[in-house]
Amino acid sequence: MKHIFIAGNWKSNKTIGESAAWVAGFKEKSIALEGKWEALTTVVCVPSLSMQTVKEALTAAALPVAVASQNVSAYDEGAYTGEVTGKMVKEVADWVIIGHSERRKYFGETDEILKNKVEKAKAAGLKVIYCVPDDATVVPPGVDVVGYEPVWAIGTGKTDSPENANSVVSNIKSKTGAAIVIYGGSVTADNVATFVAQPAIDGVLPGGASLDPEKYIRLLAAAVSNP
Ligand code: 13P
Numbered sequence: 133m134k135h136i137f138i139a140g141n142w143k144s145n146k147t148i149g150e151s152a153a154w155v156a157g158f159k160e161k162s163i164a165l166e167g168k169w170e171a172l173t174t175v176v177c178v179p180s181l182s183m184q185t186v187k188e189a190l191t192a193a194a195l196p197v198a199v200a201s202q203n204v205s206a207y208d209e210g211a212y213t214g215e216v217t218g219k220m221v222k223e224v225a226d227w228v229i230i231g232h233s234e235r236r237k238y239f240g241e242t243d244e245i246l247k248n249k250v251e252k253a254k255a256a257g258l259k260v261i262y263c264v265p266d267d268a269t270v271v272p273p274g275v276d277v278v279g280y281e282p283v284w285a286i287g288t289g290k291t292d293s294p295e296n297a298n299s300v301v302s303n304i305k306s307k308t309g310a311a312i313v314i315y316g317g318s319v320t321a322d323n324v325a326t327f328v329a330q331p332a333i334d335g336v337l338p339g340g341a342s343l344d345p346e347k348y349i350r351l352l353a354a355a356v357s358n359p
Contacts, residue, residue, distance in 0.1 A: 136328050136355050137277060137312055137335030139175040139200065139261055140342025141229060151182035155189035157345035162195060164353050171356040173335075175200045175227050175261070176342065180216055183224040200227035200261065203235070206248035218256025228253045230275075231263040233283045247272040261337070263316070267303035277312045278304055279337045285317025287340060291327075292317060298330035305332060321350035328355050 146154065165172075177200040178186050187199045205215035221228060230249045235241045241249075246262075250272040253260050262275035265283050280300050282292050292300070297315045304313050315327050316337030327333050336355065342348045 133171050133356075134328070135171060135173065135334075137173045137175075137314055138352055138355060139177055139227075139229065139277070139279070139314070139335075139337050140348055141177040141202070141232070141316075141337060141339045142179065142343060143202070143234070143339055144179065145343055146179060146182060148182050148185050151178055151186050152189055154343075154345050155186055155193065155195075158197070158349065159193040159195060161346050161349045162193075164349050168353060168356045169196055172352060174198070174352060177202050177227075177229045177261075180221075183221070187224045198227055199225040200229055201225045201258075202229055202232070204228045204230065204249050204253045204256075204258070206245050206252060208252070218252045218258055221253075222256045222258055225258070227259045227261060227276075229261045229263065229279075233263065233265050233281060233286065237283075243270050250274060261314075263337070264304070267300045267307065271304070271308040271310065275310065277314060277334075278308065278310045279314050279316050280304060281316035281337060287318070289318050291319065291323060294326045294330050294333075297327060298332050301330070301334075302332040319351070321347060321354045324351050324355045325357070 175198045190197050201221045205217045209217050231246045254274045259276040261277045263279040263281050301313045312334045314335040314337050319336040319338040320341045
């Protein structure tokens with residue numbers, strides 16, 4: 133069976149208390165994933181303030197879910213007010229998501245800045261999920277997973293077609309040599325199987341569908357139930 137990589141991106145949602153409640157809800161329903169974990173690598177991309185709480189709660193519940201930061205500084209430690217460095221993130225998370233279209237659009241993150249972020253993340257020992265909106269956007273060296281997320285499909289309820297997503301993912305693989313490339317944009321429990329059934333697509337990157345732990349579990353279960 134194909135191994136599936138799924139990263140749930142909470143974006144700018146959930147207080148620390150709400151994040152703890154998510155883990156409790158996930159644990160309660162995780163029986164649905166019994167016997168399915170071997171086929172799955174799953175990550176939750178949580179707000180910085182919640183990372184430690186989520187990590188501790190997942191560890192205490194013995195749940196094989198990794199924690200990802202949604203950001204990392206392009207600089208080393210020092211006089212960069214407000215920034216969280218790779219070294220700080222690495223204490224509580226193994227992954228970081230870099231290059232999301234929302235970071236590019238609202239925070240002016242350019243390919244150059246994003247390349248620096250990848251370098252700092254890798255130097256700190258973090259694994260990187262790097263998002264691109266198409267197969268023409270540059271992917272810096274060293275990223276572990278590439279996420280193809282067409283901007284028009286994010287949060288709109290309109291997905292790319294599985295066939296087109298597969299073709300873009302194939303192009304990204306051949307251009308960049310990336311071993312793991314996933315699709316994001318309005319993925320739900322109801323459509324996830326159509327994406328992971330595609331030969332080149334290694335998993336998915338849901339946003340909205342990861343916010344409710346029960347919905348997220350249904351999505352994970354549907355992804356690995358695919359024949
Ligand atoms: P939605 O699943 O809410 O469309 O978000 C996708 C996304 O941007 C994940 O990073």
